Amino acid sequence: MNEVPAISGRREAVIRVRELKVGFGDRLVLDGLSLDLYRGEVLGFVGASGSGKSVLTRTILGLLHKRSGTIEVFGHDLDKLTAQERLLVGERWGVLFQEGALFSSLTVRQNIQAPMREHLKLSQMFMDGLAAQKLDLVGLPQDAANKFPSELSGGMTKRAALARAIALDPDIVFLDEPTSGLDPISAGEFDDLIATLQRTLGLTVFMVTHDLDSLFAICDRVAVLGHGKVIAVGKIDELLLSDDPWLKAYFHGKRGVVRAGAREASAARHSAGGKA
């Protein structure tokens, strides 16, 4: 569906995690985890609830401290960045938090403009235009711009948060359960939206999700987290053939089977969209 751009013959890892250990108290949540995220791919990240998916995301984003290991973003070790370089990294990734994490005292428009205002010098006209465009891209009506986050529905909150996440046209977007709490139609549209953005912008997407449809429809690779490590990573078809009991239960369980039909239709729809 989407070719990873061949850069000097090999795939460029925009995020490289090596031997990462993160723990709370005497419990080690991530125990020597290694993972690569390649430029231009959509990596789906799955794992049982409480297995540390959010912990990994938050550690990469620098919100949690690691015990040991290295995290490289765009080829730079996060520990060795100066404050100035750290700021530039902040401009180049966008995050969609699970609950949206919109600033509650700002309107949706101000939320989308917040990263622009903080990082760049743009005219108000340009920022208003871009905010309107981002609303359009994520499928929100224009009159949502003047609303406050507390006035939005769950789906609208997710969309507004995505609009803020892509406000600076980041290279990497982290999505924490982007489709949870959305109706199937909205979730499908959300997948389409991410696929379109990924295709047009060459966006790299790191997506924590439990939505099997999303995994089938838009993820280039899927990584599975278990026992503090990545226990399997690869194309979804490869994982489907795996003998691992957890993977079998995950993909071939009741909900996996029910969705098998929908999955093919969805994949077909997306590949058609990709050629258009």
Added chain:
Amino acid sequence: MSDRQLSVAPSVAHEIGADGLVFSLSGDWTIAFGSTLEASAASLAAPFGAPDRTRQAILDLSAVDRMDTAGAWIIDRGRTLLEQAGVRAAYRAARPEYALLIKEARYKPDEIPRPKPPSHTKALLSAVGESVYVSGHDVAEGVSFLGEIVAMTFRLLLRPTQWRWTSMTYHLEKYSIRSVPIIALINFLVGAIVTQQGIFQLTRFGAGPYAVNMVGILGLRELGLLMTAIMVAGRTGSAITAEIGSMNMREEIDALRVMALDPLEVLIMPRLVALVIALPVLTLLADMAELGGGLVVSWVYGGMTPVVYITRLHNAIVSQTFLSGLIKAPFMAAIIGVIASIEGMNVRGSAESLGQRTTASVVKSIFMVIVMDGLFAMFFAAVDF
């Protein structure tokens, strides 16, 4: 970052070609270039006016290295503005992904404008009107809330099994024992300061030892309670508002209601009763600390031995002096608790609202504490207590 340094600023060159004016766009049309991006896009419209014989323009995108949604938007806006000026403008040689990007992220002129702020006079008048209305509403709300609490108290008195002992004990510990150090400290200091000033000023009239009467009466009747109530309003009142307010924000109060539980009974009554018990106890402690401060200063600074100090104190104060301070404490506690709870219940969705309500809670509580203290002073004077 290294690859950011390799990027080339966006630029536009134009020449008159066979099929009209040809704009050659080159460089990185990305949002990272900010104002440069805007300036480059603005130069799209510039050359028109003089050589517009053809009324045709081509936007050649073949030399564009990178483009993002912001770049696509501003280029498309430039093109739309050309069209609005009566120039037929079209794209040429766009890479397929950029053509798609321009299609997806195109400029749409029909953006909803931001709401216009009303005129200054209107805004001022409406703000004044609103604050008058809100003050009236506050009073009505306070009275009705007080009524609910009284009704709830009677209901709980009739059915004491419903009383939440665990919750109340927990809050009582937080409100009383945990605030002992700070309350004792500030009152000790206030007692010391009052005595020092008393000795210093009264010695001029040869009445230095009467500083003991001053710290005894002033401390027990007013200062001990006032300082404690103000401290509690700031420390505990704000905590109650913030707790109830954030529970309100996260729909926890609604969750209680749908479980057929009354937030008044579950959340507010235990806090209120804990506060009504805690404040008199803290006031008693504050009185002791205040007298202790006086003792230390009159010994060290005034050269009066503790025995003399205590004897003078004994002659200066009667039990009424002490009680008139203590009687006020439960009323102060109730008013602090009621204001804190009302403000907490009024918190709406945003973090800003939580901050406003917490501030309002503390300010109103302290104000009401002082007003009540004045009323009590008048009342005690009238009944000669």
